Structure formats: C-alpha cells, structure tokens
Amino acid sequence: MVAIADSVPKAHSRFHFILDRRDVLGSLMVAPAILYVLLLVGVPFLMAVYYSMSAYTIYNPSWSFVGLSNFVDVVENPAFRQTLYNTFIFTFGSQILGLVLGKFGALLLLRPFPGRKFVRAIIILPWAVPIALATVAWQWMFDSLYSVINWTLIALGFITRANAPNWLGNPDLAMLSIIVVNAWRFFPFAIVIFLAGITAVPQDVIDAATVDGAGFWRKNYQIIVPMILPIVAIGLVFGIVFTFTDLSIVFLMTNGGPVGATSVLGFAGFQTGITSGDVSHGAAISLFMLPVLLVVVIFMLRFIRRREI
Amino acid sequence: MAAVVTQDIVKKFGEVPAVNGISLTVPDGEFMVLLGPSGCGKTTYLRIICGLEQQTSGDLLIGGNVVNDLPPRARGVAMMFQSYGLYPHFTVRNNIAFPLKTQHVPHDKIEKQVQWASQLLGINHLLDRRPRQLSGGERQRVALARALVREPTALLLDEPLSNLDAKLRTMARQEIKNFQQRVGLTTIYVTHDQVEAMGMGDRIAVIDHGNVRQVGTPTEIYNDPADLFVATFVGSPPMNIVSHNGGGYLGFRPENFLPKSMVEDGAATEFKFRVDRSEYLGAERIVYGVMEGFESKQLITAKLPPAHVDESAIRPGEWHPFAVKNSALRYFDKDGNRTSRH
Numbered sequence: 017m018v019a020i021a022d023s024v025p026k027a028h029s030r031f032h033f034i035l036d037r038r039d040v041l042g043s044l045m046v047a048p049a050i051l052y053v054l055l056l057v058g059v060p061f062l063m064a065v066y067y068s069m070s071a072y073t074i075y076n077p078s079w080s081f082v083g084l085s086n087f088v089d090v091v092e093n094p095a096f097r098q099t100l101y102n103t104f105i106f107t108f109g110s111q112i113l114g115l116v117l118g119k120f121g122a123l124l125l126l127r128p129f130p131g132r133k134f135v136r137a138i139i140i141l142p143w144a145v146p147i148a149l150a151t152v153a154w155q156w157m158f159d160s161l162y163s164v165i166n167w168t169l170i171a172l173g174f175i176t177r178a179n180a181p182n183w184l185g186n187p188d189l190a191m192l193s194i195i196v197v198n199a200w201r202f203f204p205f206a207i208v209i210f211l212a213g214i215t216a217v218p219q220d221v222i223d224a225a226t227v228d229g230a231g232f233w234r235k236n237y238q239i240i241v242p243m244i245l246p247i248v249a250i251g252l253v254f255g256i257v258f259t260f261t262d263l264s265i266v267f268l269m270t271n272g273g274p275v276g277a278t279s280v281l282g283f284a285g286f287q288t289g290i291t292s293g294d295v296s297h298g299a300a301i302s303l304f305m306l307p308v309l310l311v312v313v314i315f316m317l318r319f320i321r322r323r324e325i
Numbered sequence: 326m327a328a329v330v331t332q333d334i335v336k337k338f339g340e341v342p343a344v345n346g347i348s349l350t351v352p353d354g355e356f357m358v359l360l361g362p363s364g365c366g367k368t369t370y371l372r373i374i375c376g377l378e379q380q381t382s383g384d385l386l387i388g389g390n391v392v393n394d395l396p397p398r399a400r401g402v403a404m405m406f407q408s409y410g411l412y413p414h415f416t417v418r419n420n421i422a423f424p425l426k427t428q429h430v431p432h433d434k435i436e437k438q439v440q441w442a443s444q445l446l447g448i449n450h451l452l453d454r455r456p457r458q459l460s461g462g463e464r465q466r467v468a469l470a471r472a473l474v475r476e477p478t479a480l481l482l483d484e485p486l487s488n489l490d491a492k493l494r495t496m497a498r499q500e501i502k503n504f505q506q507r508v509g510l511t512t513i514y515v516t517h518d519q520v521e522a523m524g525m526g527d528r529i530a531v532i533d534h535g536n537v538r539q540v541g542t543p544t545e546i547y548n549d550p551a552d553l554f555v556a557t558f559v560g561s562p563p564m565n566i567v568s569h570n571g572g573g574y575l576g577f578r579p580e581n582f583l584p585k586s587m588v589e590d591g592a593a594t595e596f597k598f599r600v601d602r603s604e605y606l607g608a609e610r611i612v613y614g615v616m617e618g619f620e621s622k623q624l625i626t627a628k629l630p631p632a633h634v635d636e637s638a639i640r641p642g643e644w645h646p647f648a649v650k651n652s653a654l655r656y657f658d659k660d661g662n663r664t665s666r667h
Binding site for chain 1: 372375376377397398402403404406407408409410411412413414423424427428471
C-alpha cells in the first residue's frame with residue numbers, strides 16, 4: 017500500500033488562520049492608508065479650521081475663539097481679493113494652455129515616426145524635473161537683463177533692446193509667465209492622459225467613423241474627444257487641485273510680485289501665516305481654497321459618473 | 326447597388342504579404358462569403374475594399390469604376406465591424422444618423438432615412454437608448470441599420486456574428502440572409518466559421534495565406550474541393566486524407582466512409598479499418614481509427630448514422646471491413662491540387 021499523507025485537518029489555535037479572514041486582512045491592509053490620511057491630512061485640516069477662528073499668532077499663541085472675524089478681515093482686504101482673482105486666472109489659464117498643448121502633443125506622438133520612443137521619453141522631463149531647478153532655469157529665461165527669450169526676439173528682429181519686455185516686472189506679463197511655466201510643467205501629464213484615453217478608444221469605432229465619412233475634425237471632436245472626456249476630466253481635476261493649491265512657482269519666480277500681481281492663495285496663506293507669523297489669518301486665507309476645490313471635485317465626479325460608458 | 330471587382334490585389338505590410346494577389350468578382354446582389362483561418366488576409370482584403378487600407382498594387386472596381394484612390398467616404402460602401410464599432414456616447418438614433426450627418430444630408434431626410442432603416446431591422450423602440458443599454462443582438466441590428474442607412478453600393482461584414490452566443494448566432498444568421506435577399510444588396514461577408522459560410526453564402530471564396538484557393542457555391546466547395554487545403558478546412562470532421570500512389574493523396578468525407586455492409590451496391594472501394602475509439606453524439610456516431618496499408622497524419626474518421634449501426638461492425642480494437650463508393654473518392658496530386666483520376 018502507498019502511504020498517503022494524513023489529510024485530516026489538525027486542530028489549530030483559533031488565531032492560526034486569522035489572516036485568511038477577509039475582514040481581518042482587509043482592515044490590516046487598509047489601516048496604514050487610513051492612519052496616514054487621518055494623521056497627516058485630517059488633523060492638520062481641523063487645526064487649520066480652529067486656527068482660522070482663533071487669535072493665534074506666533075508672537076501671541078492664544079487659542080481664544082474669535083468666530084468668523086478673521087474671514088471678514090481677509091475678505092475686506094483688497095490685496096486678498098486680488099489674490100483670489102489671480103488664483104483663478106493662474107489655475108484655469110495654465111490648465112487650458114496645458115490641455116491644448118497636451119492634445120496636440122498626444123496627436124503628434126500617436127503617429128509612428130523614427131525616434132518616437134526617445135521623444136516620448138524626453139517629453140516627460142518637464143514633469144519629472146524638480147520644480148525648484150526648473151523654475152530657476154525659467155527665471156533666467158525671463159530675466160530683465162539676461163533673458164534668452166528677449167535675446168532671441170531681438171536677434172530675429174521682432175523687438176529692439178529698448179522695448180524688450182520685462183517679463184517678471186510687468187504685472188500682466190508676470191502672470192503670463194507663471195501660467196506658461198505651470199502649463200509647461202503640466203502638459204506632459206496632459207499628453208499621458210490624452211494618449212491613454214485615445215489608445216483606449218476601440219479601433220473599430222474609429223474605423224467605423226472613417227467609413228461613415230467623418231473627416232479629421234469630426235472624428236476628433238464628435239467621436240474621440242467625447243469618448244475620452246471622463247479620463248480627461250480626471251486629469252483636469254488633478255491639474256486644478258494641484259495648481260489651485262500650488263505656491264512653489266510663485267514663491268520661486270515672482271514672490272507674488274510685482275505688487276501682488278502674481279500672488280495666489282497658497283502663497284498668500286504662507287506669507288501671512290508662516291513668514292509674517294499671523295497664523296490665524298493665514299489659516300483663514302488658506303481655507304478659501306476649500307469651497308472652490310470641493311465644488312470642482314463634486315462637479316467633476318458627478319460629470320464623470322454621468323458620462324460613464 | 327453595384328458589382329465589386331478586384332484585380333490582382335496585393336497588400337504588403339513591410340515585406341510580409343497579407344493579401345497576395347486576390348482577383349475576385351462579386352456580381353451585383355450576390356452574397357459572397359470569404360472563408361479562411363485567422364490571419365489568412367480576409368479582413369485586410371475587406372479593409373482594402375472599404376478604403377481603410379490602401380493596397381500595394383492591383384485595382385478595385387465598384388460599379389465599374391476604379392476607386393483605388395478614393396477615400397472611404399467617397400466609395401459608397403458600408404462596413405459592419407466585428408465588435409460593431411457603435412459610438413457609445415450617441416443614442417441609437419444618432420448612431421444611425423451619423424453617416425448621413427457627415428454627408429450633410431438635410432435634417433428631414435435624415436429623420437426619414439433613420440425611420441426607414443430602424444423599421445427595416447425592427448429597432449424603432451430603441452432609438453433613444455445608448456449602445457450600452459442594448460443586448461448583443463440589438464447592438465448588431467443597430468450596427469446593420471447604421472451601415473444601411475445611406476443605401477450603400479455594397480455591404481461589407483467582418484465577422485459580424487462572432488460576439489453573439491450560439492443560439493442568437495443561428496437566428497442572426499437567418500436574419501442577415503433574409504434581409505440581404507429582400508434588399509438585394511451586394512454583400513461581402515468575412516468569417517472563419519464554415520457553418521456560417523455554407524449556410525449563408527451564394528458563393529464562397531476560400532482564402533489561405535492571402536490567396537484565393539477556390540471560389541464556388543457551398544455544394545461545389547464541399548463536394549469538389551480544389552485542393553487539400555479546402556478539403557480539410559471545410560467539413561467537420563474534415564475530409565480524410567491518406568497518402569496514395571507514392572506522392573499523391575486520396576480523400577473521402579467521413580460520412581462516406583462506412584462499414585461495408587452499409588454501403589449500397591455499386592462500384593465501391595474496400596479498406597480494412599481498425600477502430601480505436603468511437604463517440605456517440607446523438608445524431609451521429611464518430612468513429613476514429615487507422616486504415617491498413619495507408620499513411621495519414623491524422624486518425625481516419627467515419628461518421629455514421631447511429632440508428633443503423635451494428636455495434637459489432639465498429640467494435641474498438643478490431644479490424645473491420647469498411648468501404649467508400651468510388652464516386653465519393655477524391656484524388657489530389659503531390660502538390661495537393663485536385664486531379665481527376667489516380
């Protein structure tokens with residue numbers, strides 16, 4: 017006879033198979049993420065809410081409750097209203113520019129050409145380069161004396177040395193400059209989003225449109241764009257959230273200048289709350305991001321659900 | 326409606342020929358089936374006809390006009406794709422209307438044509454739904470309606486039934502065939518399924534490695550295969566092929582290979598057959614085995630009507646006398662081409 021291994025289950029302690037239980041294992045796996053969100057997002061957020069309704073400054077750390085008076089102070093300040101306005105211009109300007117560049121870039125990169133892989137790889141660079149490095153480079157390009165952009169324009173004969181634009185010194189040009197830099201950072205991400213979307217459109221659908229007689233524009237704007245809208249919306253939510261809360265480009269390039277022309281919410285909150293030490297007003301400024309972001313996210317999520325295919 | 330004629334169409338992807346010189350004439354109103362294994366070039370050939378691919382060489386004529394350089398929309402042919410290619414974000418109505426909108430047909434004409442096409446296929450009640458709310462069969466009809474709505478000169482179908490389950494497929498087969506006969510539309514239908522090909526085609530073109538192996542009616546294809554490829558590709562189980570006369574081949578259909586007692590009188594050839602295994606399939610019995618004195622790559626199969634089988638005549642492990650009527654024997658030369666005699 018052949019000996020067969022004993023297949024009768026042995027008695028084990030009650031906890032021996034505890035990790036086989038979905039509820040236990042699931043909770044264990046999810047716990048780090050939940051702890052992370054609670055401790056590093058939830059707690060600071062609640063603290064910010066409380067600071068914004070207190071009289072806390074770093075010179076006088078007082079937890080006394082002052083209601084909404086900080087918010088009233090902030091809103092009555094014209095500089096803040098300028099900042100709020102700037103934030104919208106900066107966010108939507110750079111998103112629109114980024115999306116347009118992304119769409120065109122994606123269309124170009126879809127077609128096979130020699131060296132496509134190489135181009136695809138280096139086009140991601142703006143997104144991968146540390147923002148501090150990239151901004152320093154852009155700062156030199158926009159410099160009032162050494163601007164390589166101006167040098168090129170002068171060399172090509174478009175402008176003269178005398179009327180060369182002062183990119184970061186003129187309020188409108190300064191806003192344009194930070195929009196361009198942010199769009200430059202964002203567009204590789206937009207390309208990836210568009211490429212993923214377009215690649216996911218079934219070839220049969222595109223072929224059907226071709227046989228049905230659709231030309232380039234109709235195929236793109238009646239078939240492909242509507243079909244990839246959900247994924248583009250996700251990309252846009254990310255873009256808006258990151259740009260709306262961003263302070264690094266402004267902080268590094270213009271410091272909010274000239275005369276507050278490029279000040280945005282994140283930067284103003286940092287200036288007031290940390291640099292100037294007026295924590296309560298800084299918190300109030302930062303919290304103005306919340307309703308906007310909430311509306312954007314809710315709108316986009318509903319939109320995505322409705323467009324789900 | 327129009328005849329579709331191709332003359333020596335070649336399509337190469339790089340150095341690899343996908344279509345290797347196909348000349349085929351599909352007369353006005355004919356239902357032509359292109360049958361072949363996957364990768365044989367039949368879909369590429371279809372895409373050349375509708376203009377999604379440009380042939381490397383050769384001429385394509387639709388309705389007597391050379392249309393080699395016309396873009397798809399100018400050729401007036403409609404195509405239905407394997408996964409239908411419906412526009413998921415459009416309603417059924419807009420899906421069907423799309424080919425007319427691209428041609429800037431006036432609004433009231435579009436509405437009339439959409440009504441006509443949807444009535445024809447019985448999908449009026451679905452017009453305001455979206456594709457994802459439809460069943461597989463309904464989607465297929467929407468795709469067909471979209472193909473027909475601008476009254477094409479020819480209809481191209483690329484494996485249109487492969488996404489349906491078996492039961493629905495039988496029904497849809499009948500529907501497409503009936504519909505085609507009613508409208509009298511020149512139709513080219515691509516499939517790898519011989520049952521579809523045999524059941525639907527007025528004529529079948531069997532394609533392999535980018536070449537047409539044989540064009541003929543289903544009867545001709547089945548009874549008089551032009552070469553070994555056609556003989557073994559069509560029929561289930563396929564034709565038995567054994568080496569014969571040093572270099573040549575002999576073929577016969579499994580249903581013609583019967584116990585000697587079951588072969589009626591008349592000229593017949595007798596073989597000794599050792600049964601290895603037999604399968605009872607309800608309507609038929611398939612018997613597998615080897616033949617004495619003949620070499621074959623596969624087991625020889627015999628397909629018997631089970632009601633008339635004497636069990637002792639097919640007992641496994643034993644040699645039995647089997648026979649094939651001489652009129653059912655097919656001869657092929659050493660290159661696999663059909664020859665009339667030994």
